[in-house]
Amino acid sequence: MGDVEHIQTAEQQGVSRRSFIKGVIATGASVSASNYVLRGGHGVALAQAPGSVERLVTLTVNGQQRRVDVMPQETLATTLRYKLGLTGTKIGCDRAECGACTVLVDGVAHYSCSTLTHQVRGREVMTIEGLEGADGSLHPVQQAVVDLQGFQCAFCMSGFVMNMVELTNENPDATRAEAAQHLSGNLCRCVDYNRILNVAEKACELTRNGMRS
Amino acid sequence: MAVIRDKMPAFQLFQPASTGEALGVLDQYGADAWVLAGGLDSWDWFKDRVKKPAAVVDLGGIESLRSIRSFGGTVEIGAMATLREVVRNPDVSSQFSLLVEATELAASPQIRNQGTIGGNIGQDTRCWYYRDGWSCYRAGGNICYADTPTAMNREHAILGASRCVAVNPSDTAPALVALDAEMVVENSGGQRVIPAQDFFIGPAIDIMRMTVLQPGDILTSIRIPSTWAGQRFYFEKSRDRAVWDFPLANVASAARITNGVIEDIRIVANGVAPYPVRFTAAEDAVRGEAVSDETAERAGEIAIRGVRPLAHNGYKVALLRNLVKRSVRGAEA
Numbered sequence: 001m002g003d004v005e006h007i008q009t010a011e012q013q014g015v016s017r018r019s020f021i022k023g024v025i026a027t028g029a030s031v032s033a034s035n036y037v038l039r040g041g042h043g044v045a046l047a048q049a050p051g052s053v054e055r056l057v058t059l060t061v062n063g064q065q066r067r068v069d070v071m072p073q074e075t076l077a078t079t080l081r082y083k084l085g086l087t088g089t090k091i092g093c094d095r096a097e098c099g100a101c102t103v104l105v106d107g108v109a110h111y112s113c114s115t116l117t118h119q120v121r122g123r124e125v126m127t128i129e130g131l132e133g134a135d136g137s138l139h140p141v142q143q144a145v146v147d148l149q150g151f152q153c154a155f156c157m158s159g160f161v162m163n164m165v166e167l168t169n170e171n172p173d174a175t176r177a178e179a180a181q182h183l184s185g186n187l188c189r190c191v192d193y194n195r196i197l198n199v200a201e202k203a204c205e206l207t208r209n210g211m212r213s
Numbered sequence: 214m215a216v217i218r219d220k221m222p223a224f225q226l227f228q229p230a231s232t233g234e235a236l237g238v239l240d241q242y243g244a245d246a247w248v249l250a251g252g253l254d255s256w257d258w259f260k261d262r263v264k265k266p267a268a269v270v271d272l273g274g275i276e277s278l279r280s281i282r283s284f285g286g287t288v289e290i291g292a293m294a295t296l297r298e299v300v301r302n303p304d305v306s307s308q309f310s311l312l313v314e315a316t317e318l319a320a321s322p323q324i325r326n327q328g329t330i331g332g333n334i335g336q337d338t339r340c341w342y343y344r345d346g347w348s349c350y351r352a353g354g355n356i357c358y359a360d361t362p363t364a365m366n367r368e369h370a371i372l373g374a375s376r377c378v379a380v381n382p383s384d385t386a387p388a389l390v391a392l393d394a395e396m397v398v399e400n401s402g403g404q405r406v407i408p409a410q411d412f413f414i415g416p417a418i419d420i421m422r423m424t425v426l427q428p429g430d431i432l433t434s435i436r437i438p439s440t441w442a443g444q445r446f447y448f449e450k451s452r453d454r455a456v457w458d459f460p461l462a463n464v465a466s467a468a469r470i471t472n473g474v475i476e477d478i479r480i481v482a483n484g485v486a487p488y489p490v491r492f493t494a495a496e497d498a499v500r501g502e503a504v505s506d507e508t509a510e511r512a513g514e515i516a517i518r519g520v521r522p523l524a525h526n527g528y529k530v531a532l533l534r535n536l537v538k539r540s541v542r543g544a545e546a
Contacts, residue, residue, distance in 0.1 A: 048225070049225045049227075049268070051227055051229075051234075051238065052225040052226055052227050052268075053226045053227070053228055071223065072223065072224060072225060072226035072269070073220075073221040073222065073223055073224055073226070073259070073269075075221075075256075078220070094219055094260075095256070095257065095260075096253055096256070096321075096323070096324060097457065099321070099323065102323060108297070108326045109322065109323050109326055110323060110326060110327050111323050111324070111327070114252060114253060114256055114327070115252070115327065116226070116252065116271070118226055118228065118271070119252070119271060119273055163322075163323070181322075182322060183322075184321060184322060184455070184456040185320075185321030185322040185323040185324065185456065185457075
């Protein structure tokens with residue numbers, strides 16, 4: 001009966017039986033974790049070694065400053081999708097073999113599955129969510145996709161679109177063959193390449209005609 | 214037990230601002246440290262849990278390692294210059310178009326945007342037995358799984374093997390050997406300069422490394438002397454797909470030709486041996502000869518002397534012979 005009286009006393013003090021038990025479990029867990037951390041480690045240590053990167057970083061994504069907690073081994077694709085909610089960037093192979101995760105870093109196309117988030121600190125990241133103008137106007141590449149219905153399932157689309165944005169910025173006079181060469185680091189499993197190249201040509205044409213890029 | 218192959222396991226990440234700072238971290242962690250350039254060869258090792266470094270040292274923040282400079286005819290390319298930057302550099306493209314051709318054929322556009330010249334020449338072999346974590350010679354074991362009666366070895370070596378039959382997959386490496394480039398390597402003891410030809414090593418020298426780089430070393434730059442500037446170059450890469458794929462074989466040649474006669478030549482191939490192979494006997498045979506089909510034919514025949522094909526890579530013998538032949542004949546022929 002003594003235990004029951006003790007719990008009743010605790011409840012009277014504003015501590016529920018459940019939160020009391022949770023508190024005990026948490027205390028035990030933190031004790032064992034600190035032991036693990038202090039032991040130091042081989043690749044899996046939770047403590048930060050002196051000189052290693054800070055986890056809390058500020059990223060520039062689509063012109064916005066985003067504060068985010070990033071693990072040292074975290075890829076940019078993971079951060080964008082699962083921490084910043086920018087799910088327009090797709091993860092296909094996760095091995096730099098398909099191009100679905102392509103984003104621009106300082107205007108240059110990168111596989112975000114194969115870039116560490118810590119490698120892009122201080123650089124400008126642009127994802128497909130950042131293409132639309134402030135007034136809601138579409139980017140020439142987006143307009144070309146809409147006009148020509150350029151993709152079937154479109155899982156690969158955002159990667160292709162970002163690589164086409166780099167193309168229209170660098171070489172809006174690109175021939176079809178040059179566009180194909182530029183887009184050769186992106187795969188489409190619907191094998192819709194013909195129409196994708198139509199989109200690339202149209203996007204270049206819209207850019208040449210003075211549509212914002 | 215199932216192995217997780219998507220997310221990388223934890224490691225300490227260092228992003229030093231100077232080479233000295235990076236060398237300090239490398240010395241502190243020794244063999245547990247991993248030097249990170251573009252990262253394209255690193256992530257697979259980490260994701261597959263085959264290589265598990267405690268500390269990863271990202272050289273991306275060291276500005277001095279990225280620059281491409283020219284002085285007195287020599288072009289010095291920082292090891293962290295991306296393949297894209299190498300291709301677009303006017304000094305490289307005007308004098309050493311061989312390197313530009315080789316670099317443009319590596320991997321895919323996005324990989325060239327991020328991958329570095331240092332990473333491309335320092336990359337590990339693609340032998341899938343080794344990369345899948347099998348305990349082969351190269352991984353410290355006592356067997357080569359690619360050289361057993363049932364092994365799949367279509368992409369493996371026909372030359373230069375010693376127990377391990379893996380090949381060097383770099384496209385830029387043979388071009389740099391052909392251009393008589395030098396590798397500048399730093400560690401906490403100082404700097405050393407190594408001819409490209411000696412930088413790459415085979416399993417007979419050290420079965421666990423592709424280059425002379427040891428833990429604690431950083432490749433800081435690559436120097437290309439004026440020796441072959443503006444000469445006749447030839448590069449050809451043979452692969453299954455036109456993008457992404459590593460070479461089944463590639464060839465790089467630099468030739469000084471006067472009035473149709475080969476005064477001097479370098480012929481180097483990769484993808485056929487554990488290191489970029491320079492065919493000095495073939496070079497000797499064609500030096501002083503007129504550029505002709507017969508001369509080219511002879512070089513090709515000499516290049517394949519001593520080949521030792523495996524069960525599934527016999528095609529590489531004919532491929533190598535023809536690539537060497539074409540590299541002597543030149544692109545105009």
